[in-house]
Amino acid sequence: MTIGVLGAGQLGRMMALAGYPLGLDFLFLDREAGTPAHQVAPSLLGSFTDPALLDELAARCDVVTVDWENVPAAALERLGAGTRIAPPPAALAAAQDRLEEKALFRRLGIPTNRTQPVDSLADLEAAVSAIGLPGVLKTRRLGYDGKGQAVLRRKADIGAAWDALGTAPLLYEQMIDFDYEVSIIGVRGLNGQIAVYPLNRNLHRDGILRLTRAPWRAPKVEAAAQRHVRRVLRAFDYVGVLTIEFFVTKGGVLANEMAPRVHNSGHWTIEGAVTSQFENHIRAISGLPLGATVARGHSAMLNLIGRLPDRAALLAQPGLHWHDYGKSPREGRKLGHLTVVEATAAAADRRAAALLRRLG
Numbered sequence: 540m541t542i543g544v545l546g547a548g549q550l551g552r553m554m555a556l557a558g559y560p561l562g563l564d565f566l567f568l569d570r571e572a573g574t575p576a577h578q579v580a581p582s583l584l585g586s587f588t589d590p591a592l593l594d595e596l597a598a599r600c601d602v603v604t605v606d607w608e609n610v611p612a613a614a615l616e617r618l619g620a621g622t623r624i625a626p627p628p629a630a631l632a633a634a635q636d637r638l639e640e641k642a643l644f645r646r647l648g649i650p651t652n653r654t655q656p657v658d659s660l661a662d663l664e665a666a667v668s669a670i671g672l673p674g675v676l677k678t679r680r681l682g683y684d685g686k687g688q689a690v691l692r693r694k695a696d697i698g699a700a701w702d703a704l705g706t707a708p709l710l711y712e713q714m715i716d717f718d719y720e721v722s723i724i725g726v727r728g729l730n731g732q733i734a735v736y737p738l739n740r741n742l743h744r745d746g747i748l749r750l751t752r753a754p755w756r757a758p759k760v761e762a763a764a765q766r767h768v769r770r771v772l773r774a775f776d777y778v779g780v781l782t783i784e785f786f787v788t789k790g791g792v793l794a795n796e797m798a799p800r801v802h803n804s805g806h807w808t809i810e811g812a813v814t815s816q817f818e819n820h821i822r823a824i825s826g827l828p829l830g831a832t833v834a835r836g837h838s839a840m841l842n843l844i845g846r847l848p849d850r851a852a853l854l855a856q857p858g859l860h861w862h863d864y865g866k867s868p869r870e871g872r873k874l875g876h877l878t879v880v881e882a883t884a885a886a887a888d889r890r891a892a893a894l895l896r897r898l899g
Contacts, residue, residue, distance in 0.1 A: 543600030547576035549864040551606035557817035575864045597621030625778040625824040630799040651794045657709040666711035673714040717786035722804040723764035726819045727772040729826045736832045739804045751840040780820040811838030837884045839891035843875040
């Protein structure tokens with residue numbers, strides 16, 4: 540069986556590395572050579588909207604998935620005429636538009652923060668009046684890792700925020716006074732089987748994930764998050780891995796956003812779970828039984844951002860797992876990650892704190 544993947548970044552790379560032991564082949568489509576997945580699998584090079592390349596990918600693959608959710612709808616439509624797509628295009632479409640995403644959560648009874656569409660400066664002024672301050676103005680599409688956002692704390696911030704982002708469709712949303720952030724990762728197979736990983740607690744800085752700790756023991760929070768991710772999986776007749784990120788507040792959980800793909804906060808599962816999120820995604824879309832999602836211990840996963848530290852010095856530490864994505868250094872760019880797995884949460888936290896100090 541050959542699996543096609545749109546996008547050849549580090550997520551695609553880790554999917555391929557998880558799929559090879561299962562006897563599966565991979566073919567990627569990306570705009571340039573030298574990408575992380577291109578280093579481990581054959582790739583077609585060109586635009587995601589090139590009809591000839593899309594037709595070739597469909598003809599050569601039994602199923603096509605994504606390592607990046609913002610694939611053009613026209614590309615998915617053309618691929619769907621020639622092969623199976625997983626996850627379903629409807630789920631990808633919902634995640635591509637933040638306003639549609641929030642509307643989906645509300646339709647499914649999943650709590651989320653207040654939002655309002657913004658298409659003009661007058662709309663922004665009305666949204667601020669209706670929702671209040673502080674708030675966040677966001678592009679509806681293509682925002683990630685803190686990009687495409689402006690925080691408004693005073694009415695005097697409205698003009699600058701509009702000048703910075705007003706050329707794109709926008710939404711304004713309530714800023715949440717939250718205690719911490721979590722994510723839940725679920726997977727659904729072709730036969731409808733669902734498995735859910737333990738809850739992750741996440742620490743972001745400058746809009747980029749820095750640290751994930753799992754399993755995070757918060758029974759009520761985890762029960763709500765699991766209930767919500769199962770609801771989304773069933774609503775789309777979903778196949779593959781799906782992640783939902785939540786704010787945890789005194790009143791419960793509020794859904795922030797979802798990712799219809801394997802997720803950065805699930806990288807700990809490679810060493811820290813019986814079956815990694817990458818293997819389970821490949822199992823799901825290939826029609827294979829899902830693997831167990833049980834944690835092997837207590838994990839801490841740290842992203843390596845902007846530059847890579849001294850590899851030899853870190854690998855001298857017992858039980859440290861190093862993942863280099865093969866990307867060139869650049870400020871704010873995820874170049875790799877580290878994972879440690881310990882017998883107790885306290886031990887994993889101590890290791891994580893020491894590594895964070897070392898990484899600066």
